[in-house]
Amino acid sequence: MTVNEEQTTINIAPGDLLREVGALNSDGYRLVQIGCTDVGGAYEVNYSFDKGYQFRNLRLTVEPETEIPSISDIYWGAFVYENELHDLFGITVTGINIDFKGTFYRTDEKYPFSVTRRGGDRCQDV
Amino acid sequence: MPGRIVVPFGPQHPVLPEPIHIDLVLEDELVVDAVPSIGYIHRGLEQLVQKREYPEYVYVAERICGICSFMHALCYCQGIEHIMGIEVPDRSRYLRTIWSEYSRLHSHLLWLGLFADAMGFENLFMRSWQLRESVLDISEDTTGGRIIQSTCKVGGVRRDIGQDKLDEIHRGLDSFEEDCRDLGKVFLNDETVKYRLKGLGVLSKDEAYTLGSAGPTLRGSGVASDHRETGYAAYGELGYKAVVETAGDCYARCAVRVRELYSSIDIIRRAIEGMPEGPIDVKVKGAPDGEYFSRVEQPRGEVVHYLLGNGTKHLARARIRTPTFANIPALVKMLPGAQLADVPIVVLSIDPCISCTER
Numbered sequence: 222m223t224v225n226e227e228q229t230t231i232n233i234a235p236g237d238l239l240r241e242v243g244a245l246n247s248d249g250y251r252l253v254q255i256g257c258t259d260v261g262g263a264y265e266v267n268y269s270f271d272k273g274y275q276f277r278n279l280r281l282t283v284e285p286e287t288e289i290p291s292i293s294d295i296y297w298g299a300f301v302y303e304n305e306l307h308d309l310f311g312i313t314v315t316g317i318n319i320d321f322k323g324t325f326y327r328t329d330e331k332y333p334f335s336v337t338r339r340g341g342d343r344c345q346d347v
Numbered sequence: 348m349p350g351r352i353v354v355p356f357g358p359q360h361p362v363l364p365e366p367i368h369i370d371l372v373l374e375d376e377l378v379v380d381a382v383p384s385i386g387y388i389h390r391g392l393e394q395l396v397q398k399r400e401y402p403e404y405v406y407v408a409e410r411i412c413g414i415c416s417f418m419h420a421l422c423y424c425q426g427i428e429h430i431m432g433i434e435v436p437d438r439s440r441y442l443r444t445i446w447s448e449y450s451r452l453h454s455h456l457l458w459l460g461l462f463a464d465a466m467g468f469e470n471l472f473m474r475s476w477q478l479r480e481s482v483l484d485i486s487e488d489t490t491g492g493r494i495i496q497s498t499c500k501v502g503g504v505r506r507d508i509g510q511d512k513l514d515e516i517h518r519g520l521d522s523f524e525e526d527c528r529d530l531g532k533v534f535l536n537d538e539t540v541k542y543r544l545k546g547l548g549v550l551s552k553d554e555a556y557t558l559g560s561a562g563p564t565l566r567g568s569g570v571a572s573d574h575r576e577t578g579y580a581a582y583g584e585l586g587y588k589a590v591v592e593t594a595g596d597c598y599a600r601c602a603v604r605v606r607e608l609y610s611s612i613d614i615i616r617r618a619i620e621g622m623p624e625g626p627i628d629v630k631v632k633g634a635p636d637g638e639y640f641s642r643v644e645q646p647r648g649e650v651v652h653y654l655l656g657n658g659t660k661h662l663a664r665a666r667i668r669t670p671t672f673a674n675i676p677a678l679v680k681m682l683p684g685a686q687l688a689d690v691p692i693v694v695l696s697i698d699p700c701i702s703c704t705e706r
Contacts, residue, residue: 226577228640252559254651254668267653267666269640274577276640298558298676308386319382319679326386327368 230267230278235289238268241279242292245270250277252292255302257310264310268292285311293318301325349374354687358387362465362691365701369678369694373687381682383675388705396665401427401635402501404662408652411667412703413494414457415645417450419652419703420499423665425579426641426654427501433631437581437623439503444581444618446490446498447643448611453482453494454646455604455611458698459534462601465691466543471533478526485516503628517619524612531605544598548681548693551595560677561670562648563607564697567600569593574644585617597696604646604698634660647671647698669703 233241250270258265260282266289268279283289291314293299303314304325352373358366366387372380392411396404409420421443428435460475483493489508490496498506508516534540550560555568565572566589573589575582590606592599635656642651648670655664674697685693 226642246557251556253649254559254653254673256653256666256668258653258655258664258666269651274574276642278640296557296559298560298673301672301675321384325384326389327384328386328389 226274226276228276228278230280232280232282235281235283235287238279238281239290239292239295242268242295245277245279246295248272252296252299255299255306257306257312259310264312266306266312283312286313288313288315290314291316291318351379356690356694360691362461362695363699363701364461365699367694367699367701367704369682369690371682371687371690376687378682378685378687378690381679383679385675385701385704388701390705392706393665393667396662398661400660401656401662402631404665405500406497408665409495409497409499411669411706412700414454414700415450415647415650415703416495417446417499418643418645418650419667420497421447421580422641422643422645422650422652423654424499424501425643426639426652427635427656429639429641430635430637430654430656431501431631431633433502433629435503435629436626438507438625439627440581441618441622442504442506442508442627443499444585445508445615446486446496447580448615448618449482449486451611451646452608453479453486454698455608456482458604458646458695459530459601462692462695463534465695466540468540471530474530478523478530481519481523485519488512489516500628502631503626505628507627513619513622517616520612520616524609527608527612531608534601534605540601541598543692544601544696545594545596547597547689548685548696549594549596550677550681552593554680555595555677558676558680559673560648561673562645562698563600563603564674564677565648566590567592567603568595572649574642574649577642579643581618581621582614584621585614587614597692600696600698634658635662645670647700647703648673650703667706669700669706671697671700671704674699675704 250272253269253271256267266281270277300319303317304321306312308326354371356369356371358368368384370382405420408423409416411419456475456479460472463471487493490498498504550568552569555565556570571589571591575587592602636658638655640653651668653666657663
């Protein structure tokens with residue numbers, strides 16, 4: 222039996238993010254994760270939620286310079302994901318409750334790690 | 348009011364096998380705030396997905412973590428199988444379940460040992476790891492590897508377990524369960540353990556849920572959520588009900604893990620008894636084209652592998668959200684109110700796995 226969990230993904234605009242996330246919060250969903258995908262010149266940011274094993278995903282597609290609002294006023298624990306978005310992909314998230322300003326990932330390598338930001342893949346071929 | 352000072356906890360600390368840093372804001376010896384940071388061993392394994400063909404990436408996935416290695420491979424493989432519409436044979440699902448539960452057993456016993464050590468209870472630490480050795484022996488017997496097993500692959504598993512070996516494992520489960528229950532009695536009933544853990548690092552049910560916590564950290568606060576209940580691998584046929592405690596303190600999180608030892612043994616026993624005959628893998632052709640958020644219940648909680656295929660042998664994206672990463676906000680909420688001397692116990696109570704977090 223292949224795993225066939227019901228998953229829904231809804232594309233939304235950055236301006237609708239807080240309203241949509243607020244609605245999910247009111248409906249009793251918990252935050253599962255926020256993740257980012259570099260799609261070549263733009264980023265897809267996935268906000269994933271769960272309630273009783275029903276998986277809902279909100280998706281923003283943003284340009285590299287687009288600022289997106291923090292959802293940490295609604296889901297307090299979102300700060301880890303939002304700081305990760307900033308440190309790994311260089312996305313500016315405004316209004317994070319605990320904003321590390323680029324020091325959440327204490328790496329020697331300066332942020333962001335994103336290929337799009339750097340203009341080339343520095344991952345070594347082995 | 349006493350003045351505030353900031354004490355760095357980690358990245359090197361006797362109770363931390365791996366590096367994480369927390370700035371503890373103290374008033375005298377009382378923690379009033381905690382600020383975590385990570386990244387000391389960031390490896391960039393997500394980006395490596397673009398350098399390895401999707402069947403090869405299983406080996407990378409299982410090296411994300413040196414404790415729950417098998418379950419990372421399982422989560423990844425299930426995700427790829429979903430995208431490609433692959434039905435794996437029944438026998439491979441049962442074998443995956445057995446190896447998953449042995450991984451959970453060795454992870455929980457490892458944690459119980461570390462937890463006892465952090466409390467200064469050396470005998471309990473040694474007994475926990477002694478029992479863990481017998482679990483690792485079975486992993487080595489059946490897969491060739493104690494931790495990194497490389498038995499899971501896209502389309503099924505690489506190795507079978509013969510009936511003689513299954514019978515031998517089954518016969519050994521009764522005495523192993525008895526040993527685990529004896530161990531569990533000390534963790535749950537010993538007065539010094541209770542004195543050290545009860546009422547410490549309390550996380551309420553609402554907080555655990557809204558903070559997005561996972562695994563025993565979530566279930567120790569009374570939230571009945573365990574991804575095995577969704578029925579992936581063979582859990583659908585075998586059935587599973589989440590182990591829950593309600594106090595939300597360090598003792599409750601410890602109790603969840605102790606009781607999960609018993610439930611894992613029960614699942615292994617029933618999986619062996621119900622093991623179907625047949626092949627252990629199917630041939631896989633083509634390349635994944637599509638996306639899926641694959642989820643599996645690891646020892647520390649739900650792990651998420653977001654996989655995006657573009658129809659080539661290389662995936663476009665793998666994003667891995669590990670349970671320890673999800674439990675960092677909960678840890679930040681648990682620490683205020685604790686004494687400095689109790690901080691190691693509270694930090695360990697979420698069973699932090701930093702190599703997972705630093706994938």
